[in-house]
Structures are given as C-alpha cells and as structure tokens.
Amino acid sequence: MIYTVTFNPSLDYIIRVNHFQTGEINKTYYENILPGGKGINVSIVLSNLGHDSTALGFMAGFTGKEIENRMNNFGCQTDFIQVKNGLSRINVKMKSDNETEINGMGPKITDENIQELFEKLDKLTKEDILVISGSIPSTLPDDIYERIMQHLQDKHIKIIVDATKNLMMNVLKYKPFLIKPNNHELGELFDVTLNTQDEVIPYALKLQEMGAQNVLISMAGQGAVFIDEQKTIHKSPAPKGTVVNSVGAGDSMVAGFISGYLNSDGDYKKAFLKGICAGSASAFSPNLCTKEEVEELLRSLNQ
Ligand SMILES: Nc1ncnc2c1ncn2[C@@H]1O[C@H](COP(=O)(O)OP(=O)(O)OP(=O)(O)O)[C@@H](O)[C@H]1O
Numbered sequence: 402m403i404y405t406v407t408f409n410p411s412l413d414y415i416i417r418v419n420h421f422q423t424g425e426i427n428k429t430y431y432e433n434i435l436p437g438g439k440g441i442n443v444s445i446v447l448s449n450l451g452h453d454s455t456a457l458g459f460m461a462g463f464t465g466k467e468i469e470n471r472m473n474n475f476g477c478q479t480d481f482i483q484v485k486n487g488l489s490r491i492n493v494k495m496k497s498d499n500e501t502e503i504n505g506m507g508p509k510i511t512d513e514n515i516q517e518l519f520e521k522l523d524k525l526t527k528e529d530i531l532v533i534s535g536s537i538p539s540t541l542p543d544d545i546y547e548r549i550m551q552h553l554q555d556k557h558i559k560i561i562v563d564a565t566k567n568l569m570m571n572v573l574k575y576k577p578f579l580i581k582p583n584n585h586e587l588g589e590l591f592d593v594t595l596n597t598q599d600e601v602i603p604y605a606l607k608l609q610e611m612g613a614q615n616v617l618i619s620m621a622g623q624g625a626v627f628i629d630e631q632k633t634i635h636k637s638p639a640p641k642g643t644v645v646n647s648v649g650a651g652d653s654m655v656a657g658f659i660s661g662y663l664n665s666d667g668d669y670k671k672a673f674l675k676g677i678c679a680g681s682a683s684a685f686s687p688n689l690c691t692k693e694e695v696e697e698l699l700r701s702l703n704q
Pocket residue numbers: 582583584618619620621622623624625639640642644647648649650651652654676677678679680681682684
C-alpha cells in the first residue's frame with residue numbers, strides 16, 4: 402500500500418481576477434475549490450492513475466470535513482486524525498497579472514495527535530511506500546519529519562520526502578528513497594541561484610552524498626533532472642502545452658514517478674518520464690491530471 406502524510410491539509414480556493422489591485426475591491430471571474438495539501442494531491446493523482454493509497458494527516462472543523470468528503474468523492478481512501486482546536490486551512494491561489502498565494506495557518510496539533518499518527522505508521526511494513534510532504538503548522542516542532550524517519554528506520558519502507566529547508570535537510574541521514582525539491586528550493590539550501598539543468602546537477606549530487614537514494618529536481622516549464630541511486634543522470638525538457646493551473650504540478654510529478662516505478666518494476670527512466678508528464682499534465686489542466694492526459698503527454702515525449 403502507498404501512504405501519504407499531509408500535516409496541514411487545505412481547501413485550495415483557486416480564483417482568477419482581472420488586474421488584481423491591492424487596497425481595492427476585486428471581483429473573481431473564475432472560482433474552483435479543490436482539496437489540497439501536498440500529500441493529498443499525491444493521493445488524488447495516484448488514484449487517477451489507478452493506484453490505491455491511504456491519505457493520512459490531520460483534519461479540523463468544517464473545512465477538514467469538506468476536504469475529506471471531496472477526497473472520498475475522488476475515490477481516495479482516507480484515515481485522517483481529527484484535531485479538536487482550529488480549522489483545516491483555506492489556501493487562496495489567485496491568478497491575475499501575477500500568481501499570488503495566501504496559505505492559511507492550520508489547526509493546533511497536540512502531542513496526542515502526533516502519538517496517534519505514530520500508531521498508524523507503526524502498521525506499515527517494508528512492502529509499503531510512504532510519502533511525507535508539505536509544510537507543517539507553526540505549532541509543530543520542525544524535527545517532526547526527522548522523528549518519523551528515525552522511528553521507521555529499521556523497517557526498510559520506501560520513504561519519499563517533498564519538503565523545504567530543515568524539514569528536508571534533516572532527514573537525509575535516514576536515507577530517504579526519493580526527495581523532490583524544485584530548483585529554487587535546492588538553490589536556497591546552498592545559498593545559490595540555479596537556473597539551468599547543468600547548474601542543478603552538482604547540488605543534486607550533494608544531496609545524494611548527504612544520504613538521499615534518488616534525487617528528483619523539478620524545474621517547472623524547464624522540465625526536470627533526476628539522479629538515480631546508480632548516479633545515472635537523467636534530464637528531460639517538459640512537454641509543451643498551455644499552463645492553466647500549476648498548483649500541485651510537483652505533487653503530480655511525485656505521484657507519476659511512483660506510478661511509473663511500480664508499473665515498470667523499478668525502471669527509473671520510466672518513473673522519471675511518467676513523473677514529468679504527470680506534472681505537466683496537471684499544469685495544463687484546471688484540475689489534477691487524469692490517466693489519459695498523462696498517457697497523451699508520454700506519447701508526445703516519446704515521438
Ligand atoms: N509551465 C510548465 N510547463 C510545462 N510543465 C510544467 C510547467 N510547470 C510545471 N510543469 C511540470 O511539473 C513538474 C513539477 O513542477 P514544479 O517544478 O513547478 O514543481 P513544484 O515547484 O514542486 O510545484 P508545486 O509546488 O506548484 O506543486 C515540472 O518538472 C514539469 O514537468
């Protein structure tokens with residue numbers, strides 16, 4: 402089974418506004434509400450691609466209920482922990498002349514809630530894949546990813562981490578199966594600006610030296626670079642298309658990678674290409690990608 406963990410799920414309120422102006426009343430001309438949060442997006446895309454997964458994480462209040470309802474309507478299995486205080490967040494994603502995001506805070510997660518999560522994670526075995534991704538509410542200590550990895554380290558579970566800064570750096574010593582920062586996040590870790598695929602490679606190799614088994618660096622419209630456990634470097638441009646909504650492109654890439662890996666019995670090239678196509682298919686769609694959209698892009702990349 403594949404499990405995803407989202408510490409701070411959201412309802413993503415996706416809106417478009419003509420020439421947004423601060424300090425004025427602005428009206429939307431397009432609105433969409435989607436369940437969001439990085440692990441949740443991974444679970445939805447996995448389901449679209451034909452893989453079962455269980456989404457774990459913390460939910461609170463009416464927004465939490467709605468996230469769970471919407472996920473179940475997408476055919477996703479959920480096993481969330483109900484948190485008493487606060488609300489699951491609403492994240493505003495506004496497309497106007499620029500793209501602006503306002504992400505909410507999220508509820509207060511207690512030590513007992515964390516204990517419940519560990520009890521659920523204790524049931525995982527070496528046959529399972531675990532995806533831990535996204536930010537954590539400010540009430541949680543920033544060693545929580547590390548604690549999970551440490552707790553599970555002898556179980557040989559394939560763990561995928563998609564997070565930024567310390568959350569990611571501190572787990573490298575536990576040898577995650579895959580990490581997926583984007584080129585900007587990778588640059589931030591080493592205090593450099595990384596614009597091209599060739600500039601990204603030495604820094605991706607550093608993360609591998611620090612412990613990550615496989616390193617996938619997404620570069621939005623510029624495609625991605627992937628260094629597999631044999632140190633083979635894979636590079637690919639992104640498929641061409643019109644970007645409609647890039648929220649969740651990175652999460653779709655993680656789901657596409659897992660799907661390609663499982664369907665090919667561990668062929669990293671196939672996993673990488675399916676990851677890229679899933680990311681781009683989501684960027685080219687108002688919702689997260691469907692299987693048909695991903696397959697169409699895979700055919701275009703192979704031509
Ligand atoms: N503008 C685009 N054109 C084509 N493909 C795109 C575009 N944006 C994203 N993608 C595809 O999605 C993948 C992941 O995108 P990106 O690098 O933006 O991830 P991310 O920063 O983690 O995204 P997010 O946080 O929004 O989920 C890219 O490697 C690419 O394959």
